[in-house]
Amino acid sequence: QLQLQESGPGLVKPSETLSLTCSVSGGSINSNNFYWGWIRQTPGKGLEWIASIHYGGRIYFNPSLKSRVTVSVDTSKNQFSLNLSSATAADTALYFCARHGDVLRFLGFDYWGQGTLVTVSS
Amino acid sequence: SYELTQPPSVSVSPGQTARITCSGNAMPDQSAYWYQQKPGQAPVIVIYKDSERPSGIPERFSGSSSGTTVTLTISGVQAEDEADYYCQSSDSSSTYWVFGGGTKLTVL
Numbered sequence: 001q002l003q004l005q006e007s008g009p010g011l012v013k014p015s016e017t018l019s020l021t022c023s024v025s026g027g028s029i030n031s032n033n034f035y036w037g038w039i040r041q042t043p044g045k046g047l048e049w050i051a052s053i054h055y056g057g058r059i060y061f062n063p064s065l066k067s068r069v070t071v072s073v074d075t076s077k078n079q080f081s082l083n084l085s086s087a088t089a090a091d092t093a094l095y096f097c098a099r100h101g102d103v104l105r106f107l108g109f110d111y112w113g114q115g116t117l118v119t120v121s122s
Numbered sequence: 123s124y125e126l127t128q129p130p131s132v133s134v135s136p137g138q139t140a141r142i143t144c145s146g147n148a149m150p151d152q153s154a155y156w157y158q159q160k161p162g163q164a165p166v167i168v169i170y171k172d173s174e175r176p177s178g179i180p181e182r183f184s185g186s187s188s189g190t191t192v193t194l195t196i197s198g199v200q201a202e203d204e205a206d207y208y209c210q211s212s213d214s215s216s217t218y219w220v221f222g223g224g225t226k227l228t229v230l
Contacts, residue, residue, distance in 0.1 A: 037219075047157075047165070047208055047221035060217045064123060096164055103216050107171065108155035112164035 002027040004097050004113035012091075012120050018084040022097030022113060029078045030055050035100050036080045037109065038071065040093035048093075052100065053080055087120045094118075124148065124213035126222035133228040140196040142225045144209030147190055154192040155210040156185060158203075159224075165208060169194060196227070204229040 008020035022036065029036060037052035051061045053071045061069055070083040084091060094117050098109040126146040134140040144154060154172050157165035167176055169185035172192060182197045192211075196203055209222040 039221075046223045047210075049219040049221065052219075063218065100219075106153070106212075106216075107174075108167045108210065109157075109165070110167055110170075110176070112166075114164055 002099065002111045004099065004111055006095060006097050006113045006116040008095075008116060008118070010117060010119060012087050012118060013122050014088055014120055016087055018082075018087045018091060018118055018120070020082045020095055020097075020116065020118070022080050022082075024078045024080075024099075029073060029080065030075050032056075033101060033105055035060070035102060036073070037098050037100055038082045039096045039098055039109070039112075040091075041096065041115070042093045050082065050084075054102070089120050092118065092120045124218060124220050126209055126211060126220055128207075128209060128222040128225045130223070131226045131228065133230055134199050135230045136201060137198055140199050140203070140227055142194045142196075142207050142209075142227065143191055144193070144211075144222045145191045146211055146220075146222075148214050149187065149190045149192055149211060151214065152211045152216065154185065154187060156183075156194045157208045157210065157221075159206045159208065160204075168207075199227075199229055201229050203227060 003025045005023045012018045035052040038050040051071045053059045068085045073080045094115045096115045097113045099111040100109045156169035159165040172187045173185040184195045206224045208224045
């Protein structure tokens with residue numbers, strides 16, 4: 001059974017970079033058929049897709065966040081990561097990592113991590 | 123930016139049918155997906171590609187599409203179905219994935 005687990009600081013100072021890692025177990029991140037994505041949830045804006053990455057390096061971004069987002073994959077550790085620069089209070093959210101198929105085989109976000117709460121505050 | 127519109131809340135009595143709608147301009151050309159989220163848990167996909175049901179999802183969950191609106195139907199609602207439901211789709215590029223604002227289903 002595929003499992004995803006987010007990790008990272010729960011508190012980030014304003015203007016600093018929010019960094020999270022998603023560890024994948026029960027399956028390989030080196031799959032041609034899947035992308036690995038980040039989604040966040042806030043009470044005010046609901047669920048917001050941030051970005052998705054393929055192990056081969058192709059990345060899709062939410063245009064509204066693209067200028068501040070970096071995503072990467074570490075195949076040796078079966079992990080992928082998110083960096084969100086210049087964090088503000090508006091970035092305070094529950095962050096999920098999730099898997100989905102590629103564009104031609106998209107069947108939804110079928111596996112999710114449990115989520116990790118990140119608060120941006122001084 | 124592309125937006126999907128859902129009603130904030132729907133209430134039904136046990137055994138009745140709940141219908142949750144989701145509207146978006148690109149819906150005629152893009153598939154829709156539905157997720158159930160219970161408090162403190164991650165979302166779980168209950169419908170994919172408008173009307174397909176993943177394994178393990180009860181048959182009482184179904185989906186349909188008509189024009190710019192898609193509908194999640196839960197027949198014979200049970201108390202355990204009380205949750206937030208989110209629709210998800212993409213814009214015309216197919217690479218910008220968007221969620222609706224969510225609908226809280228209350229089982230009276």
